[in-house]
Amino acid sequence: MLAFIIRRLAQALLVLMAVGFVSFAMFKFMGDPVENMLGQEATVADRAALEERLGLNDPIIVQYVRFFGRALSGDFGVSYRVGLPVGEVIMERLPATLELAFLSGVIAISLGFTLGVYTAIKRDGYIANFIMTTSLIGVSLPTFLIGVFLIWLFAVNLGWLPSFGRGDTRSFFGVDLAILTVDGLKSMILPAITLGLYQMTLIMRLVRSEMLEVLRTDYIRFARARGLSQKTINFGHAMKNTLVPVITVTGLQFGSIVAFAIITESVFQWPGVGLLFINAVNFVDIPVMSAYLLLVAVIFVTINLIVDLLYFTIDPRLSVSNN
C-alpha cells in the first residue's frame, strides 16, 4: 500500500514536470519578456544586461529547473497585467472557483447517481424513459447556451436569482466564501447548475449502464435465487459494484469542472480563476497562464491519486495482502 502511494506520487511528479515544461515553454515562445520589460527604446546593451540578469543565457535545462523549483515553492513570477505576484492573484481567486466546483460537483454526483440508479432499476418505466430522453439535452447542449438560457428564465423573466457576480461572502478561516451566505448561495445556484449539468447527465448515464451490467451478473442472479429482497440486491449488492468505474469517471469529471469552469465563469462573471485565465489570455499575461496550466495539472493529478486510493477501499480484490 505504502509502496503504491510512493509509486503514484513519483508518477504524479513526472506528470507535473511535463506540464511544467509546457508552461515554462510558454515564456519562450509567446512574446519576448525582455522586450515587454524594456520597451522599444532599449539598447542592445540594455537587452544583454537584462538577459544576463534574468539568467536567460543559461542552458534551457538550467532555466527549466530554476522555473520548476520556484513553481514548487509557489513563486510564478509577477503578473504582467496587475503587477502582483501570480501566486497571490490566483490564491485570491481560487476559493471562488473551488466553491463553485464543489457545489456543482455535489449536485452532479448526487443527482446523477440517484437518477442513474433509478433509471436502471425502472428501466422500462415511463418516468425513467422520460429522464433518459431529457438527459440527451444535457449531454448535447453547449454549456454557454444552458447558462444563457438559465439567466433568461430565472434572472430576466422570473427574477428569482441574480444573473451574475458572486454576491455576499463571509470569511471562513481567512478565506472569503459565498457558499456561507444566503445571497452568495443564491448567486451560486445558476452557475453551479450550468457547470454541473453536463457532468450530471454523464454520471447518470454511466451509472445506469454500469448498474444494468451488474444486474445481469451471476451473483445478482444468485442473490435473487436466495430470496434476498429487491432493495438489498439493488442497493446492497448491485450499487457497490458499479462504484469503481463510476468513481473513475466522476473523479476526472470533477477535475474538469474545476479546470474548465472558464465558460461558466465568463457567462456569469464569476470572479474565479477561470475568468482570471480568460483575462490573462486577452492581455497575454503569460505568468498567469502558465501558473493556471500547472494548477489544473495539480488538480487533475491530485484527484487521480484520490480515485486510486478510493479503489482500495471499495474493492478488496485490489489489496495486496491476498492470502
Add this chain to the structure above:
Amino acid sequence: MSNSPLLQVSDLIVEFPTRSGVLRPVDRVGFDVRAGEIVGLVGESGAGKSMCGSAIIGLIDRPGRISGGEIRLNGERIDNLPEERLRHIRGKRIAMVFQDPLTSLNPLMTVGQQLIQTIRTHLPLSANDARARAIGLLEEVGIPAAAARIDAYPHQFSGGMRQRVVIALALAAEPELIIADEPTTALDVSVQAQIMALLKRLCRERGTAVILITHDMGVIAETTDRVAVLYAGRIAEIGPTRNVLSTPSHPYTVGLMASTPSTTGSLHTLSQIPGSMPNLRAIPKGCAFNARCGKAFSPCFQDIPVLEPVEGSEVACWLYDPAYQNTKETSGASE
C-alpha cells in the same frame, strides 16, 4: 418419504417472444420430485434443462415467461405467485446452485456477510446467532478454519472452495429442494467428484430433494435416483436412473449412452449422434429428434410422440406405440 410429491411440474411451457416469432425452450415438460429424492435433468446445451430450473424458482429472464402448465410445491401452486410471495420461497424452500462459483459470489462482500444476510432474510436470528450459524454451515461444507475464513472475500478462495461456499449459501435456510444447475461443470475434474459427493451427502442427511441439471451422464449415474432426458425442450425419456441408463429406450438416450465413455466396458471408439439439436426456431414437424434418428419412420415426421410407459420408464417415441409395433420394421427409413 411421503407419497405425495414435494414438487410437481406438469405440462410446463416456457416461451420467449422474439421478433422472429415465439420460441419455446421448454415445451410441455412434466415430472415430479419426491421429498429427499435426487432427480437428474440431462441433455445437450439448449435442451431446456436450465430453463426448467429457472422456471421452477421463478427466475426466467424477461421477456421469457411461463405460458402454460403448473408448478406445485407441496400441492401449492407457485408458478403464478406474485414476486413478493415468490421471494419468500426462494432460498427458504427452494434454493439454487449455479454453474460458475467464480461469478456466483459478490466480489465486494465477505462470504460471511453474504451468508449472514441470506440467513437473516429467512430466519429470525440475531446477528451473532446468524454468524454462528454461518460458521457452522461453512464447517459442514468442509471449509477448513471456518471461523477465520468467514471474513475472507470470495477471491481468497479456490474454485472448489467457492462452490462449497455457494452450497453453504444454498443450504442457509434449510430449503426442501435445491436446484443444482451444472454445479461442477466449471470445476477441475479432481474437485468435481468432491463437490458432488458433498452435495449428495448434505442433501441425504437433511432429506433435501435435489434437481440436478447436467450434461454429464457419469454424474447422473453416480448421483441421481431418477433422471429425465430432455431434447429440444421436451422430455424424451424419464424413469429410475438405473433403468434408464442400463436399458435406454429412446433412440436419443441410446445415442447419449453410446457416446459416454465407460470405465468398466472395453475400450472402444465412442459413437456420436449425427447432426446437432435443432435450433429452437426450426424444430421439425413431428418428433424433434427425427432428423438425427436412425430408426425414424413415417409417424415420426407427422406427430409429436407423448410419454408412454416402457419397461419401467416413460418414453416419448413412436417406436413403442402399440399401433406401430408391426409397421416400424418394414418402413424404417432415416433422413
